[in-house]
Amino acid sequence: MSNLKEIRSRISSVTTIRQVTSAMKMVSAAKLKKAQDGIIQIRPYADKMNSIIGTIASELDRAANSPFTIQNDPNKVLVVVIASNRGQCGAFNSNVIKRASELAEGRYASQLRKGKVHFLSIGKQGEKRLKTKGYKVIETAHHTLEKLNYESSSALANHLMDFFLTGKYDRIELVYNQFKNAAVQVLIAEQFLPVKQDMKKEEKSHEKYNFFFEPSEDEIIKILIPRSLKIQFFKALLDSNASEQGARMTAMHQATDNATDLLRELRLNYNKARQATITNEILEIVSGAEALKG
Amino acid sequence: MFLEIITPEKKAFSGEVKLVKVPGTAGSFTILDHHAPIISTLEKGVIKVITIDGDKLEFSTDGGVIQMKSNSIILLSETA
Numbered sequence: 001m002s003n004l005k006e007i008r009s010r011i012s013s014v015t016t017i018r019q020v021t022s023a024m025k026m027v028s029a030a031k032l033k034k035a036q037d038g039i040i041q042i043r044p045y046a047d048k049m050n051s052i053i054g055t056i057a058s059e060l061d062r063a064a065n066s067p068f069t070i071q072n073d074p075n076k077v078l079v080v081v082i083a084s085n086r087g088q089c090g091a092f093n094s095n096v097i098k099r100a101s102e103l104a105e106g107r108y109a110s111q112l113r114k115g116k117v118h119f120l121s122i123g124k125q126g127e128k129r130l131k132t133k134g135y136k137v138i139e140t141a142h143h144t145l146e147k148l149n150y151e152s153s154s155a156l157a158n159h160l161m162d163f164f165l166t167g168k169y170d171r172i173e174l175v176y177n178q179f180k181n182a183a184v185q186v187l188i189a190e191q192f193l194p195v196k197q198d199m200k201k202e203e204k205s206h207e208k209y210n211f212f213f214e215p216s217e218d219e220i221i222k223i224l225i226p227r228s229l230k231i232q233f234f235k236a237l238l239d240s241n242a243s244e245q246g247a248r249m250t251a252m253h254q255a256t257d258n259a260t261d262l263l264r265e266l267r268l269n270y271n272k273a274r275q276a277t278i279t280n281e282i283l284e285i286v287s288g289a290e291a292l293k294g
Numbered sequence: 295m296f297l298e299i300i301t302p303e304k305k306a307f308s309g310e311v312k313l314v315k316v317p318g319t320a321g322s323f324t325i326l327d328h329h330a331p332i333i334s335t336l337e338k339g340v341i342k343v344i345t346i347d348g349d350k351l352e353f354s355t356d357g358g359v360i361q362m363k364s365n366s367i368i369l370l371s372e373t374a
Contacts, residue, residue: 038303045300050370052361058334150302150373209363214320214334222336223319224359227372234302 007270014266017044018259024088025252028245032182035242038148039179042235049228053221059209060217066225070197074171077108077117078138078163080192082176082240083126085145089244090251092177092185093125099187100175101133108171118169121239122156148241150234157233161226164193176236177243183250185243193234195225217246295327296366297343299353306353310346313359314367317341325362331361338352341369 051072081100083093104117111117118138123145130137144152163169172193177185213220297314301305309350315324317339336358343351358371 041304042302044305045302047371048298048300049359052333052359052368052370055361055363174333209331212330212332212334212364214318214323214332218358219319220333220335225355227359231302 004270004273006279007266007273011263011266011270014259014263018256018263019256021252021259025249025256028249028252031247032249034060035238035245036179038238039235039242042231043233043239046228046231046235050229053224053228055209055211056213056217056220056224059211062136065218066195066222068161068193068225068229071185071194072170074111075116076119076169077104077111077171078160078169079104079117079173079175080120080160081122081126081130082174082236083121083123083129084168084240085124085142086127087125087160088251089248090254092251093123093129094178095187096126096187097129097133099189099282100130101135102174103175103189104135117222131239145241150230154230155232157230159228160192160233170194173226174233174236176240177247178241179239179246180248185247188236188239190236192229195229199238295325295329297369298367299341299343299369299371301371303373306371307343307351311343312346312348313342313344313369315342316369318360325360325367328365329362331364334354334358335359336369336371341371367371 019179079100081096082098087093104112108117115136117135119135120129120139120141121137122141123132124140124142127137127142129142141156144156160172164172171191173189174192175187175189178188180186295311297307297309298305299312313324313326315322317337319335319337322339323334336355338356339354340357341353343353344370345351354373356372357367357371360367360369
């Protein structure tokens with residue numbers, strides 16, 4: 001009998017787990033939809049911004065000058081890792097950390113040995129994992145993920161630009177999951193600062209319009225580059241957010257499936273055990289009756 | 295002329311307009327139909343728009359950039 005009771009309690013706990021995972025899946029699916037909308041909305045802005053900078057560059061016939069475009073040899077590197085605050089999203093966080101540590105131990109190995117590679121973690125899970133690996137996490141910005149909007153994102157982006165301008169770091173890298181679809185995330189490690197020059201020469205070939213520039217070309221560039229950096233950063237956050245929801249949805253779907261399988265097996269075992277006890281009882285009664293007859 | 299006002303979070307306006315007045319960095323200015331090509335950054339202030347139907351609209355902005363080209367305007371605003 002104790003066996004039966006055991007199975008029964010396992011069945012009820014697995015049922016509860018299944019309910020929880022399937023609810024989390026639903027929640028993630030809803031959040032994913034919202035996160036995807038966010039990405040779709042930012043795209044036109046980012047595209048237009050790039051096209052305006054491209055237009056200016058092609059009118060100037062030279063690469064734009066800005067304090068953010070100064071190319072240098074990296075001495076002090078900051079790796080910004082965009083992870084998540086909550087777990088239960090499969091390999092989402094460990095993948096980001098893996099990519100970040102590849103970057104630190106590959107391209108910036110010599111700086112790492114000198115202790116000049118620092119990390120900034122967005123997301124509690126990322127911080128935890130980075131610290132376990134023994135990296136130096138100088139700052140965190142978990143709150144940015146809780147309510148993701150342009151304002152908080154651009155405050156953080158400004159903070160990063162200050163790091164670069166004041167010379168605290170001379171290379172800033174972003175590591176995050178780029179959203180492809182609900183099941184697929186692409187890991188991206190991209191250079192945030194200094195700005196790579198080639199990305200502004202995209203529209204080199206188009207015709208000239210002889211624009212008026214107000215105030216002047218260089219002034220505009222000076223204002224636009226930080227702005228396009230903010231957009232780039234915001235886009236990375238949105239991408240990562242959508243990826244997180246996608247990853248969680250997939251993970252929870254899998255968990256729900258597993259729970260269903262487990263439940264089926266448990267029910268089968270339970271019924272087998274139940275039948276066995278009934279058979280035993282009948283056997284006892286019958287043999288008891290036989291003994292009386294005899 | 296065609297005007298698009300885009301913010302990082304949404305598309306605030308899109309349609310045919312008669313007049314656009316913006317707070318440019320080098321001074322406020324107005325764009326009418328067939329204005330010469332211009333790129334200007336914007337200050338914090340108010341963008342005034344008169345649509346083709348004569349409706350007057352106002353958007354506040356924390357700064358941005360405007361590009362007028364081939365009788366179409368793209369206005370990127372930080373917030374609107």
